[in-house]
Amino acid sequence: MLSASQLADRLARNAEAVCRYYLSAGHQAGNYWIVGDVANSKGKSLYVHLSGPRAGRWTDAATCQYGDLLDLVRETCGLVDFRDVAEEALRFLSLPHPASSRRGDAHTEPPVDRPAGERAKRLFRMTQPLAGTLADRYLCQRAIPRASVHPALRFHPSCYYRDLVTGSTLSYPALIAAVTDPSGAITGVHRTYLESSGLDPGGVGKAKVEDPRRALGNLLGNAVRFRFPVHGPVPVIVAGEGLESILSLSHVMPGMPMVSALTANHLAAFRLPDGCLRLYIAADADAAGRHAIEGLSRRAQALGVLPLVLAPELGDFNEDLRRLGPDRLTVHLRAQLAPEDVQALPPT
Template sequence: MVTQDAGPTARQLASMAEDVCRHLLPKGHREGRYWQVGDVSGAPGRSLYVCLVGPRAGKWTDAATGEHGDLLDLIALNQGLSLRDAIREAQVFLRLPPTSRADEPTQRDTGTPASCRRLFAASQPVRGTLAARYLAGRGIVLVRAELALRFHPHCHRREAHGRVSLPALIAAVTNDNGQLRGLHRTWLAPDGGKALVDGPRRAMGQLAGYAVRLGAAGPVMAAGEGLETTLSLRMAFPRLPAVAALSAPHLSAWTFPAALRRLYVACDADAAGRWALAKLLRRGLDAGLEVLPLHPRLDDFNSDLMAFGLAELRDWIASQLAGRDAAAFLPGE
């Protein structure tokens, strides 16, 4: 009887996945189509992610441990319950009214590509703006225009007390053909740091399989998680096309361009980064691609840039590139 109840209960939970996550894992946050949190206990972090929409709604994976399952499994692990008791707990939850959300527009963050295009079109080039100051504070100076990056001086977001408008760095998430599918926003403080708000970074639109593209796709590319990490790599090797997938789950699921033959993975030095690399290695093998890791000295390449400077970062990355690539992608004179 318990097994018979498990499937229907799990499907009901999946249909309201975000409410379940907000109730069960309140220290997590929504990032695009996923709820991210530290682990099954609900600790802060981003190693565990739960898909909130689509055919895989309710499915979760912990990148640090390799554990995975549905929301019924997550309730059992989170509460330390047997399957029978987890079903009872879930059925109590399913009878509750939907969660009242103070940050309502987080759901609106799943907005259409058309709404993303409107916001991107209303933004301006980064040079000379607060966004350029923010990047400079991370050691990043854009020596050439990165067309995927823009600045919006009054980008809206919802807080518990209502809607506010803050300056933001805007990054376009595009598909292999360059069509805009989503956006990533980093809200900024007047001094050029991140805004002092809960969750200063948020994604909107469609992210799965797509990325922030820095340079045109080609046979040799690099891919990383964070925007600043990937921009740091681009500073060292501005001729090397790169993408920022914005999270370990999205990096692991990034759709390979048709022209790609060799992929360098800028690995974050944590469990999620190692998991994403392992998944890309397996996917690359299946696709007939050469996938090679690029390891930072610290936690990521932006930390390396800040700690050691551009020349040392370039030398460190060059030592991990295939010889022909180190020469081909060095900055021009």
């Protein structure tokens, strides 16, 4: 019988087929398979890496479960003994599986399989400055003016969008955000697909597609960074999920380094910068957000970093900014900051 590591490795080579078989309620999104949980419920809490060095590794942000595909087989099938798990894995590996959707078919030339990080860098090189673009107008409508001061944000006038169900490809203008590692190197991009509003000629909204926000590349541990020094220690930072929520905080706290990890899963895994003493975690009012806060707080405490939570009055900080205004948001934040960090806020 093969060892556990050998079985896990063989399953990882067929990660997409494993997910389609055991997690059929999910769907592929870039380099991930997204599903609700190990019981194959619909949702977005559990994600599986489909390729690359972490192929087959999975995490459920709602339950804090994680593991390899052998663990996934055990959980989805409700098995206990390793022999039963191994027999199920061998049975699956012996089945004929259709070729991965990444490899084309017998009638087409297979596409060049460039690493996702390389494709992300290439996409970012094809963008243009944000100022005056449709994406700039979109952020202004979200009460976030002057977003063009952030070099991490760019605009692509015609960015490809692939429908994961039909396989068809469309093009939309998109807000592009660079995901970077601690050295400032681009490891991925985040795309917000946009379109002009038919009711308001001057209005801009997210494109009417199933998933108008998508990421590409290596996000784990990395983030979109705002006012973030590349060199030297970063003693105090704000970290949160959504791009617009963090941009809203940056609008009223322009002196504070901030990062958007983009999802609850990636927020929990964010790598803290060197020299960090205090970490403010921008909360999202949902279950996944609470689990992300708990996970990141535990990691911060283990590193000797003080975690503090910033809570919005409404659903998130962009809703606070749009509905309550910057002055009230500033007052609300002032009461949650440590005294030595209040200087990051504008004077009242």
